[in-house]
Amino acid sequence: QKEVEQNSGPLSVPEGAIASLNCTYSDRGSQSFFWYRQYSGKSPELIMSIYSNGDKEDGRFTAQLNKASQYVSLLIRDSQPSDSATYLCAVNILKGTGANSKLTFGKGITLSVRP
Amino acid sequence: KAGVTQTPRYLIKTRGQQVTLSCSPISGHRSVSWYQQTPGQGLQFLFEYFSETQRNKGNFPGRFSGRQFSNSRSEMNVSTLELGDSALYLCASSWAAGNTEAFFGQGTRLTVV
Numbered sequence: 001q002k003e004v005e006q007n008s009g010p011l012s013v014p015e016g017a018i019a020s021l022n023c024t025y026s027d028r029g030s031q032s033f034f035w036y037r038q039y040s041g042k043s044p045e046l047i048m049s050i051y052s053n054g055d056k057e058d059g060r061f062t063a064q065l066n067k068a069s070q071y072v073s074l075l076i077r078d079s080q081p082s083d084s085a086t087y088l089c090a091v092n093i094l095k096g097t098g099a100n101s102k103l104t105f106g107k108g109i110t111l112s113v114r115p
Numbered sequence: 116k117a118g119v120t121q122t123p124r125y126l127i128k129t130r131g132q133q134v135t136l137s138c139s140p141i142s143g144h145r146s147v148s149w150y151q152q153t154p155g156q157g158l159q160f161l162f163e164y165f166s167e168t169q170r171n172k173g174n175f176p177g178r179f180s181g182r183q184f185s186n187s188r189s190e191m192n193v194s195t196l197e198l199g200d201s202a203l204y205l206c207a208s209s210w211a212a213g214n215t216e217a218f219f220g221q222g223t224r225l226t227v228v
Contacts (some may be wrong), residue, residue: 034216042221043205074155088158093214102171103148103211105158 004091006106014114019076023089023106026070029115032092033065037110039085048074070103079113086110116198117142117210119220127226129181133194136223140208147189148217149181152203165212166190173191196227 006023013019021035021083032051036044048063051055062075072091076083089106091099119137128134149161153177160173164183181191189206193200203224207217 032215034211036219043203043222046216046218085149090217102160102173102209103165103217104160105150107157 002106003027003104004106005095006089006109009109010053010112011109012112012114013079015057015079015081017079017113018107018113019079019083019111021074021076021087021089021109022089023058023073024071025089025091025093025104027046027091027093028067029094031094032107034062034103035061035074036090036105037085038088044088044112050057057075067094072073081113084111084113091097119206119218121204121206121220121223123223124221125224125226127228128196130196130198130227132196133192134196134225135190135192136204136225138189138191138206138208138220140194140206141210141218144208144210144218145187146209146215146217147183147187148207148209149189150205150207151175151190152222153201158205159192162175163212163222170212177193179207193225198227201225 036046038044050065060077064073069087086108088108093104094101146165147228148163151159160172184227203222206220206224209215209217
């Protein structure tokens with residue numbers, strides 16, 4: 001099983017729709033979860049972080065975490081063409097005692113928002 | 116507050132040469148991580164430095180090395196370059212090691228010919 005896995009894409013939604021991006025992870029002890037957005041030719045930009053079970057909302061973005069099921073998701077409401085990018089899920093994977101945790105990324109999913 | 120600065124932005128090297136990339140983290144951040152990004156493999160973790168000590172290392176050959184200075188600036192070095200080393204190299208800075216938010220620099224695009 002891959003350490004961090006994201007749905008294969010690409011994902012295409014119409015403008016104004018809700019885009020739902022999902023991610024699963026293998027290490028049950030992981031404590032930190034992040035979503036990054038990467039535009040073509042640019043570096044990843046942190047858009048959400050979540051540490052506790054439940055939902056965390058920031059503007060049009062909502063991150064959802066379920067540690068029991070080992071998944072984290074990102075919802076983008078009222079999707080805009082400017083949201084078209086690759087979204088990367090990142091999990092702080094623990095190694096041993098946790099002193100050697102490392103931020104591990106999924107392969108990313110490309111979102112396209114159609115005008 | 117300045118962001119993460121990576122230099123150079125673009126680099127073309129010949130197979131067999133070596134290269135050194137630099138990363139200056141956000142002021143006050145003490146952790147620097149390096150990643151390699153390629154279309155096929157995505158973002159692959161290289162290593163992380165905190166307070167001048169390598170804290171964690173990914174599954175890359177010994178040709179890839181790094182270091183961190185007392186001012187938290189970091190360098191990574193790749194020796195005996197191979198064509199497959201062509202990639203975007205990204206540096207991420209965090210205020211501490213472990214479960215904290217990481218912020219990326221613009222990256223260095225390395226092309227090996």
